[in-house]
Amino acid sequence: MITVRDVAKRFTLHNQGGAVLEVMDGAALEVGAGECVGLVGASGAGKSTLMRMIWGNYRIDAGSIRVAGVELAGAAPRDVIALRRGTLGHVSQFLRVVPRVPTLEVVAEPLRVLGMDATEAETRAGAILSRLNIPERLWPLSPTTFSGGEQQRVNIARGFVHPWPVLLLDEPTASLDAGNRAVVLSLIEEARNRGAAILGIFHDEGARTQVCTRLVDVSGFAVAA
Amino acid sequence: MSEYNFAYLDEGTKRMIRRAILKAVAVPGYQVPFASREMPMPYGWGTGGVQVTAACLTPADRLKVIDQGADDTTNAVSIRKFFQRTAGVATTERTAEATLIQTRHRIPETPLTEGQILIYQVPIPEPLRFLEPRETETRRMHALADYGLMHVKLYEDIARNGEIATSYAYPVQVAGRHVMDPSPIPKFDNPKLSDSPALQLFGAGREQRIYAVPPHTQVISLDFDDHPFVASKAPHACALCGDDGSYLDEVITDDAGGRMFVCSDTDHCATRRAAGHAGTQAEAIA
Amino acid sequence: MSGAHPLLSVQGLTKSYGARRGCADVSFDLWPGEVMGIVGESGSGKSTLLSCMAGNLTPDAGAVVFDTRTSGPRDVLAMPEPERRMLARTDWAFVHQNPRDGLRMGVSAGGNVGERLMGVGARHYGQIRAQATDWLGRVEIAAERIDDRPAQFSGGMQQRLQIARNLVTGPRLVFMDEPTGGLDVSVQARLLDLMRGLVRQMGLSAVIVTHDLAVVRLLADRLMVMKDGLVVEEGLTDQVLDDPQHAYTQLLVSSVLQV
Numbered sequence: 001m002i003t004v005r006d007v008a009k010r011f012t013l014h015n016q017g018g019a020v021l022e023v024m025d026g027a028a029l030e031v032g033a034g035e036c037v038g039l040v041g042a043s044g045a046g047k048s049t050l051m052r053m054i055w056g057n058y059r060i061d062a063g064s065i066r067v068a069g070v071e072l073a074g075a076a077p078r079d080v081i082a083l084r085r086g087t088l089g090h091v092s093q094f095l096r097v098v099p100r101v102p103t104l105e106v107v108a109e110p111l112r113v114l115g116m117d118a119t120e121a122e123t124r125a126g127a128i129l130s131r132l133n134i135p136e137r138l139w140p141l142s143p144t145t146f147s148g149g150e151q152q153r154v155n156i157a158r159g160f161v162h163p164w165p166v167l168l169l170d171e172p173t174a175s176l177d178a179g180n181r182a183v184v185l186s187l188i189e190e191a192r193n194r195g196a197a198i199l200g201i202f203h204d205e206g207a208r209t210q211v212c213t214r215l216v217d218v219s220g221f222a223v224a225a
Numbered sequence: 226m227s228e229y230n231f232a233y234l235d236e237g238t239k240r241m242i243r244r245a246i247l248k249a250v251a252v253p254g255y256q257v258p259f260a261s262r263e264m265p266m267p268y269g270w271g272t273g274g275v276q277v278t279a280a281c282l283t284p285a286d287r288l289k290v291i292d293q294g295a296d297d298t299t300n301a302v303s304i305r306k307f308f309q310r311t312a313g314v315a316t317t318e319r320t321a322e323a324t325l326i327q328t329r330h331r332i333p334e335t336p337l338t339e340g341q342i343l344i345y346q347v348p349i350p351e352p353l354r355f356l357e358p359r360e361t362e363t364r365r366m367h368a369l370a371d372y373g374l375m376h377v378k379l380y381e382d383i384a385r386n387g388e389i390a391t392s393y394a395y396p397v398q399v400a401g402r403h404v405m406d407p408s409p410i411p412k413f414d415n416p417k418l419s420d421s422p423a424l425q426l427f428g429a430g431r432e433q434r435i436y437a438v439p440p441h442t443q444v445i446s447l448d449f450d451d452h453p454f455v456a457s458k459a460p461h462a463c464a465l466c467g468d469d470g471s472y473l474d475e476v477i478t479d480d481a482g483g484r485m486f487v488c489s490d491t492d493h494c495a496t497r498r499a500a501g502h503a504g505t506q507a508e509a510i511a
Numbered sequence: 512m513s514g515a516h517p518l519l520s521v522q523g524l525t526k527s528y529g530a531r532r533g534c535a536d537v538s539f540d541l542w543p544g545e546v547m548g549i550v551g552e553s554g555s556g557k558s559t560l561l562s563c564m565a566g567n568l569t570p571d572a573g574a575v576v577f578d579t580r581t582s583g584p585r586d587v588l589a590m591p592e593p594e595r596r597m598l599a600r601t602d603w604a605f606v607h608q609n610p611r612d613g614l615r616m617g618v619s620a621g622g623n624v625g626e627r628l629m630g631v632g633a634r635h636y637g638q639i640r641a642q643a644t645d646w647l648g649r650v651e652i653a654a655e656r657i658d659d660r661p662a663q664f665s666g667g668m669q670q671r672l673q674i675a676r677n678l679v680t681g682p683r684l685v686f687m688d689e690p691t692g693g694l695d696v697s698v699q700a701r702l703l704d705l706m707r708g709l710v711r712q713m714g715l716s717a718v719i720v721t722h723d724l725a726v727v728r729l730l731a732d733r734l735m736v737m738k739d740g741l742v743v744e745e746g747l748t749d750q751v752l753d754d755p756q757h758a759y760t761q762l763l764v765s766s767v768l769q770v
Binding site: 356369370371373374376377380381383384385448449450451452 | 592593596600615617618619621622625626627628629630631634635636637639640657658
Binding site: 011012013014015052056057058059077078080081096097098099100101112113 | 542545697700701703704707711728729732733746747749750752753754756757758761762765
């Protein structure tokens with residue numbers, strides 16, 4: 001479902017004398033349906049960079065990344081948007097939402113975008129929020145007022161509310177207590193078992209062992225400084 | 226009299242005004258700009274109407290001048306005298322006998338006939354003025370028949386008063402095209418604008434505009450489906466002639482609250498009384 | 512959501528003010544349901560571009576092709592003015608930065624919302640009023656304020672009223688010029704929430720001009736960065752903001768204060 005071939009990435013810092021940072025070259029990996037692949041490698045090795053290129057918010061300078069058959073290198077914005085809408089799910093470490101929007105709506109939004117009616121979408125959103133132990137009294141409030149751990153769980157709820165066939169997980173268990181960590185890991189396992197192709201970064205070694213079917217070390221893709 | 230050209234204005238000026246009139250007749254309701262002249266009377270006294278009258282008069286015409294329906298008010302008397310002196314034309318107070326009628330704020334009750342010309346004095350020719358102050362924009366709105374704003378005005382009227390409270394200068398659409406200010410006639414007179422056998426000309430002196438409603442032209446008063454146009458008048462009969470279908474003026478008769486309603490059209494009232502009609506206070510006045 | 516044609520296709524749009532460049536050779540396609548942001552500093556040409564697209568300014572060259580309901584893609588700039596005006600009050604909407612430019616301050620809130628309806632021929636007072644009431648509700652203005660004039664409203668309410676006035680005819684394309692400019696941050700948030708909701712419910716396409724990167728991140732699918740009248744970078748919003756390629760975009764992104 002995810003195919004990365006010969007991918008290179010560099011940053012040109014125009015405002016710092018035009019310095020060019022070559023950060024990645026020859027990256028290649030494959031994630032099939034029902035697999036959960038963990039990216040490993042030292043900090044700065046390029047795990048996040050690779051994830052972002054697959055999500056589409058980093059440009060691909062060379063090579064090819066295909067997600068569910070869609071080529072992301074040079075893709076038109078609307079193709080990336082369509083891919084994100086129905087195929088490619090994402091749990092990032094940051095919650096970016098319009099302030100004032102209730103948590104329940106934030107979580108239901110991906111379903112609404114897919115055309116589901118409000119009641120059904122909010123029922124599903126409520127179910128996953130309950131599972132992640134976000135008490136119902138918080139649902140009408142904006143998550144921007146929540147603690148870090150609560151915000152992270154809202155983010156996870158949003159990432160799992162729809163059964164996306166491809167999932168990108170960026171540190172999904174960071175800043176969670178043991179109970180919620182277990183919930184998230186079971187969510188990941190369920191997704192994997194229903195056949196989703198999952199690619200993730202897990203600093204939590206126990207989590208990695210529990211959910212990952214395979215690990216890929218990105219150190220080999222890094223360009224030596 | 227010989228010191229004036231016929232009807233005061235020089236022939237070149239009259240020709241210029243006639244050209245504007247022809248254009249106005251060709252495009253019903255469209256405001257044609259013209260080079261308005263200084264007249265020997267102040268703006269607001271009907272200089273626009275006077276210039277149109279001067280351009281239309283021939284020595285054979287019989288002129289009637291009314292102000293608020295009356296032939297004997299200052300404004301009507303002075304304009305009539307002006308043309309008696311500068312054109313030497315015959316004058317009359319009888320609507321039926323006049324070939325040319327200059328009016329301020331009324332349409333005569335007696336139905337007009339073919340061959341007559343009714344000339345209105347217009348203070349502000351632009352019906353969109355108070356909604357859109359930019360002349361460049363209102364002209365474009367006319368050009369594009371972009372008249373939604375006119376209904377906004379009526380909407381505001383209903384929102385504020387529960388009904389369309391505009392009672393004079395009520396906006397009309399002429400020949401299905403141009404929206405026009407009919408001059409400050411009471412809305413009671415609006416139905417008479419439509420399909421009249423007479424030629425109706427409008428002159429605005431200060432604003433330098435002439436417009437026209439040719440004979441037998443459809444003129445529709447703007448309204449809403451659920452708030453239709455109503456030509457209203459005071460719910461009384463004339464105290465002098467007894468007519469309950471003519472437009473009335475309220476006259477205060479003493480300082481003890483005494484008042485009466487009489488026809489605003491003096492010729493209409495006099496004609497009826499001469500024919501034997503009488504109202505409740507006909508004796509008291511006589 | 513996407514049809515066979517882009518909803519709006521801008522081709523080589525160019526406008527100069529004498530020797531000074533307003534905008535030059537701008538081209539892009541906007542698809543149904545898409546929201547595009549245009550960012551850049553004051554004088555970068557973004558407002559000129561918006562005015563040219565919306566027909567408020569005549570460009571020197573280029574085409575603005577809109578997929579009309581009745582006759583498919585047509586160059587708006589080549590349309591006769593009556594047709595363009597009709598389009599502007601049925602299928603298009605323009606939300607000004609200053610509500611005073613987009614509202615009639617002497618007309619009640621209900622009259623403001625009803626004007627477009629009356630402009631396209633609505634002649635039933637009760638129905639116009641019912642629709643105005645409905646729209647005031649949608650933009651969170653209490654129904655009992657329908658006969659108040661905009662001058663009695665706060666800045667945020669005026670802006671919401673402007674949005675209601677524009678959207679009442681169910682347009683398909685909305686142009687917004689700094690819609691959150693001049694508003695308090697908390698008021699901005701409410702407006703952003705409202706716009707996002709309306710864009711989704713009505714399937715609107717929108718072009719939003721702003722210098723506020725936070726606004727485009729939350730509202731826009733795509734982003735175009737302008738400098739000195741030229742488009743220096745464009746793409747998916749988060750790609751342009753997270754991985755800016757052009758020197759100017761990098762400067763713009765790095766200059767934003769993080770909160």
